[in-house]
Amino acid sequence: MFKYVLRHVVSSVGLLFLSSILIFLLMRVIPGDPTITKLGGTIKEVDVETLASIRRQLGLDKSIPEQYVSWIAGIAHGDFGSSYFSQFPVTTLIEQRVGATLELAIMAMLIGILIAVPASVAGAIWPNRFLDWALSGFAAVGIAIPTFVIGIVLIIVLGVELNLLPTQGHVSFLKDPVTSVRTALLPSITLGIGVAATIMRILRASLMEIASASFVRTAKGKGLLRRQVVVRHELPNASIPAITAAGIIVAHLVGGAVIVEYVFARPGLGSLLVDSVFQRDYGVLQALVLLAAAAFIVTSLLVDVLLGFVDPRLRTETSS
Amino acid sequence: MSNAPEVVSLEGPGLERRESAGWRLLRRPQAALAGLVVGLIVAATIGAPLFAPYAPTATDYDRLFGAPSWAHPFGTDELGRDILTRVLYGGQTSLTVAAAATAIAMLLGVVWGFVAAFREGWIGEILMRVADTVMALPVILLGLVLVAAFGASILNLIIILGLLFAPATARLARSTLLVELRSEYYVAAVSVGASSWRIVARELLPNALPVLLARASLVVAEAIFVEASLSFVGLGVQPPETSWGTLLNQGYSNLYSSYSYPIFPGIVILVAVLALNILGDNLQKVLDPARS
Numbered sequence: 001m002f003k004y005v006l007r008h009v010v011s012s013v014g015l016l017f018l019s020s021i022l023i024f025l026l027m028r029v030i031p032g033d034p035t036i037t038k039l040g041g042t043i044k045e046v047d048v049e050t051l052a053s054i055r056r057q058l059g060l061d062k063s064i065p066e067q068y069v070s071w072i073a074g075i076a077h078g079d080f081g082s083s084y085f086s087q088f089p090v091t092t093l094i095e096q097r098v099g100a101t102l103e104l105a106i107m108a109m110l111i112g113i114l115i116a117v118p119a120s121v122a123g124a125i126w127p128n129r130f131l132d133w134a135l136s137g138f139a140a141v142g143i144a145i146p147t148f149v150i151g152i153v154l155i156i157v158l159g160v161e162l163n164l165l166p167t168q169g170h171v172s173f174l175k176d177p178v179t180s181v182r183t184a185l186l187p188s189i190t191l192g193i194g195v196a197a198t199i200m201r202i203l204r205a206s207l208m209e210i211a212s213a214s215f216v217r218t219a220k221g222k223g224l225l226r227r228q229v230v231v232r233h234e235l236p237n238a239s240i241p242a243i244t245a246a247g248i249i250v251a252h253l254v255g256g257a258v259i260v261e262y263v264f265a266r267p268g269l270g271s272l273l274v275d276s277v278f279q280r281d282y283g284v285l286q287a288l289v290l291l292a293a294a295a296f297i298v299t300s301l302l303v304d305v306l307l308g309f310v311d312p313r314l315r316t317e318t319s320s
Numbered sequence: 321m322s323n324a325p326e327v328v329s330l331e332g333p334g335l336e337r338r339e340s341a342g343w344r345l346l347r348r349p350q351a352a353l354a355g356l357v358v359g360l361i362v363a364a365t366i367g368a369p370l371f372a373p374y375a376p377t378a379t380d381y382d383r384l385f386g387a388p389s390w391a392h393p394f395g396t397d398e399l400g401r402d403i404l405t406r407v408l409y410g411g412q413t414s415l416t417v418a419a420a421a422t423a424i425a426m427l428l429g430v431v432w433g434f435v436a437a438f439r440e441g442w443i444g445e446i447l448m449r450v451a452d453t454v455m456a457l458p459v460i461l462l463g464l465v466l467v468a469a470f471g472a473s474i475l476n477l478i479i480i481l482g483l484l485f486a487p488a489t490a491r492l493a494r495s496t497l498l499v500e501l502r503s504e505y506y507v508a509a510v511s512v513g514a515s516s517w518r519i520v521a522r523e524l525l526p527n528a529l530p531v532l533l534a535r536a537s538l539v540v541a542e543a544i545f546v547e548a549s550l551s552f553v554g555l556g557v558q559p560p561e562t563s564w565g566t567l568l569n570q571g572y573s574n575l576y577s578s579y580s581y582p583i584f585p586g587i588v589i590l591v592a593v594l595a596l597n598i599l600g601d602n603l604q605k606v607l608d609p610a611r612s
Contacts, residue, residue, distance in 0.1 A: 015449075015452060015453060015456055016456075018449060018450075018452075018453040019453045019456050019457060022453050022454070022457075023457075023465075026465060026466075026469065027465075027469075029469070140594065140597065140598065141590075141594060143597065144541070144590060144593040144594035144597050145590050145593075145594075146545060146548060146549065146586065146589055146590065146593070147549075148548075148549070148552050148568060148572070148586065149568075149583075149586035149587070149589065149590055152571075152572060152575065152582050152583065152586060153583070153586075155575065156575070156579050156583075160576070251458045251459075254458045254461060255458040255459065255460035255461060255549075258460055258461070258464070258549075258553065259460070259549055259552065259553065262552070262553050263572070273461070273464060274464070274553050274555070277464050277465070277467065277468040277555060278554075278555075280468060285465060285468065288461075289457060289461055289462070289465055292457065292458055292461050293456050293457050296456050296457070296458065297456050300456075
């Protein structure tokens with residue numbers, strides 16, 4: 001087990017390292033000089049010395065490998081550099097915004113699970129054509145429907161017409177939990193439908209597969225009710241493959257947060273990212289992309305380790 | 321005459337001619353419907369100059385933000401332009417970007433994956449590590465960064481989306497090819513001394529094609545989705561060019577004047593993506609039953 005975990009940790013660290021190089025190189029091959037954006041003018045108006053001093057200040061006068069090493073060394077000390085645009089340290093900017101995104105992601109995740117698990121279980125308990133058709137339909141549409149479409153429909157129906165929930169902004173959960181949840185509700189439903197569809201797809205397939213397992217036959221044979229068989233015997237076993245969806249879901253949450261925060265004017269990391277793209281603020285951009293990659297890689301690692309604990313057969317596998 | 325070779329009958333149970341893949345696909349009601357929808361959308365956008373009820377730039381200042389009506393099924397926009405017409409013309413951009421990006425992703429991905437499968441040593445290892453690294457970043461995020469870097473012209477979008485979807489295609493192409501490389505027909509082709517180009521072009525590629533075709537259908541759907549997302553936040557197709565994403569963006573900023581403005585482009589994107597996904601899933605089941 002230790003060897004299994006170690007192997008996965010090492011390859012995850014390697015992957016994270018490689019993606020940091022990729023992100024960094026991507027930022028350096030970008031045409032256009034961030035210093036010019038920073039000065040807000042065209043290059044003609046700026047004298048060479050000012051330009052050179054700004055480049056020095058941003059560390060852009062060093063060679064690319066040197067810049068990379070100092071960037072990574074900074075991150076190791078918790079210093080993600082500073083914004084090329086507003087001068088603020090990137091960590092400060094992220095701290096201000098991370099709450100809105102985390103609340104959104106957690107609630108979307110909860111909503112996704114709360115829709116997907118009962119629906120899949122109901123599908124397994126009452127195997128009838130109509131329910132089956134409805135659930136597959138929901139999963140197919142839920143995966144295909146763009147987040148902005150759900151968001152716009154929810155704003156129109158629940159926000160404007162019924163005037164039930166606020167459609168914009170963010171209030172910190174720590175300051176005012178009730179208002180915070182209320183403002184986060186529409187964005188998290190928007191994001192949660194995709195999460196629900198992803199989980200349902202995998203959970204329903206594995207529930208179907210497991211229905212023919214011999215332990216299920218035994219459970220039925222000893223006279224348990226259909227729902228007891230499903231909830232106690234099928235669901236726990238069928239949940240294991242659903243864990244593998246975690247990676248896809250994190251990717252969905254990160255990508256979706258960008259769109260959802262735009263739709264609902266939520267000051268989170270997604271909108272910070274869009275802002276920094278518009279401003280060509282590479283200092284912020286590279287930190288955010290690295291953070292997203294780290295979130296995805298760490299999730300995948302946790303999934304692998306968890307699966308290794310649950311399913312001993314995986315531990316003996318030598319190659320990926 | 322008794323020496324004449326006996327004619328072997330090819331009739332008999334289990335030896336009927338298999339129906340062609342196209343027919344087997346059409347026999348699935350879901351797939352037939354999805355195919356019809358995709359066909360209709362493609363035909364309507366290509367034939368926009370023929371089918372569109374108005375000129376894309378024709379304005380009508382008496383009818384700003386008009387609700388859906390017989391004259392304007394999708395309503396009208398802030399300049400009184402017909403939204404159905406704009407959706408049809410916008411589809412030309414969206415579908416061109418998606419199709420061209422898919423072509424790049426498939427070509428690059430297949431070469432990438434095939435090379436990685438043939439050179440299983442350190443070259444293959446490096447190629448797959450690069451693919452894994454790119455795949456560790458969410459597509460929309462990487463798309464945003466690349467757009468920031470290279471600007472959001474239509475050509476750039478095509479190239480960027482093509483690059484983004486190539487690694488996952490490479491992964492699939494490699495794993496498909498690794499299976500084919502263990503097959504008897506491959507060993508047979510090698511043993512009769514066929515050149516590697518011939519083996520790839522005549523033996524391996526046709527056998528790997530079903531999987532790749534199903535993948536292509538899903539990539540088109542994903543490309544439409546990502547293009548719309550980027551354009552929606554203002555970082556994709558730039559006005560005055562029109563795509564489904566830019567229409568959605570403009571509709572969203574005028575949400576309080578007209579609900580139908582953002583809703584109809586949104587529905588069209590949903591229907592197109594859904595139909596392509598269903599088509600891709602069914603293609604996979606028909607062409608490659610063992611894998612699904």
